[in-house]
Amino acid sequence: MRSTALALLLALAAPAAFAQTLPPGTRLDGVAAVVGEQIVLYSEVEALVQQTAQGRQAPPELWSRALDRLVDQRVVIDRARRDTTLNVTDDMIAQQIDREVAGLAAQVGGEEALVSVYGRSIDEIKALFRDDVRDQILLQMYQSRRLREVTITPGEVRSWFDQIPTDQLPLVPELVRVAHIVRIPEADEAGRAAVRTFAEALRDSIVAGQATLEQLANRHSDDPGNTNRDGSKNGGLYTTLPLGDLEPRFRAAAAAAEIGAISPVFETPFGYHVLRVNEREGERISFNHILLAVESGDAEIETAQRYLETLRDSVALGVPFEALAREHSQDPYSAQRGGFVADPQTRQRDLNIDGLGPLWKSSLDTLEVGEISHAGEVQLLDGTPAVHIVLLQKRTPSHTLSIEDDYALLSQYALQEKQNRVLEDWVADLRRDVYVDIRADEYQPPAGG
Secondary structure, eight states: OOOSOTHHHHTOOSOHHHHOOSOGGGOOOSEEEEETTEEEEHHHHHHHHHHHHTTSOOOTTHHHHHHHHHHHHHHHHHHHHHOTTOOOOHHHHHHHHHHHHHHHHHHHTSHHHHHHHHTSOHHHHHHHHHHHHHHHHHHHHHHHHHHTTOOOOHHHHHHHHHTSOGGGOOEEOOEEEEEEEEEOOOOOHHHHHHHHHHHHHHHHHHHTTSSOHHHHHHHHOOOGGGBOTTSOBOTTEEEEEEGGGSOHHHHHHHHHSOBTOBOOOEEETTEEEEEEEEEEETTEEEEEEEEEOOOOOHHHHHHHHHHHHHHHHHHHTTOOHHHHHHHHOOOTTTGGGTTBOOOTTTOOSSEEGGGGOHHHHHHHTTOOTTOBOOOEEEEOTTSOEEEEEEEEEEEEOSEEOOTTTOHHHHHHHHHHHHHHHHHHHHHHHHHHTSOEEEOGGGOOOOTTO
16 A cells, blocks of 8 residues: 655655664564665564554554555665765765764663664764665655656646535634845944854864864854754755845855855855855755854844834835835845745745744734834844834735635645655656565564554
């Protein structure tokens, strides 16, 4: 039975070695499947069943679905290994291993407990998992390339929506559509010079081989994107971002950088950066970086507030908000669009007001549609502290999902489902060209597993 949640490969998980988290006494020896030159162990299937069941009794069919999912992973890995255009660097592997080992250690009660479970040192555990981690990164790169080709039409979105029973339509939270003009308060020259000096010292340490960029990013980077949802660090890694989405000065540095080389220290409105480009494919780029933000004092914040209040007065006198945003806003993501704010991942303009954060919410709660807030401090969607004035363009109360009000949201959901179908068909095609030998009929899973 094929798994229909082909976030299968997107949510893929940890590589095979990391999936083997069953207590040593309960691991089962034996090969459940052979895929090309790779194998799937019974213990891996059991671990995935336990992970999926989350402590509940697993239905009988879950074991075969787990095996099928692991076979699909190996099939894609087999093809990804043959793709010579995919570049997985040693630093990318090391950063991923560090994150995975840290996660495992947290699950079992620390590094000492992890060493006890595996009977190996931390360095030996990392070495044990290296090949699997490389395969995991290859798989993610290979799959991401395939998904970029998938698009959706308005007709497909409506057909998808029409399949939802009326009594099962979900409730959509309150949404707002906003534009803003941003000023990023500047620090004094002494503070700026001190931060640049520290950035140069970090770069020197990386070039001299005293530390990796990932290690120093985890210790020192001020980029909020350096922290995963579970609180772990990711070494300043960004994968397959469009160059056009990057701040202009960062984009110029990324476009000029040699693959794998450590860039000179450079400045953007967010602070000072040290950058390593891992892969460049057309207009998309993968990289690691360190950001050192330059903090502002009260005087600089007050100066920015006065500047924005003057712009607010100009709007009252008839100057278009959008024109002022393009000329004066220092938010690189919204300024060129006349201040219009969008989700940086989905490009959606209708934003969940609760998800914007308390500073945004306090400004918007008192506004009527068409009104502009007074200048106030804010954290931008990328985490940068700033000062802004906000124009509330639209407010959509909480409501039942509808095609008229929620087309952008529905198009995301429909696209995700289409991506899953495309992935399922794609993997089925790949399986025809890869040797697969399922040996699971030799094994009877435990009752309930």
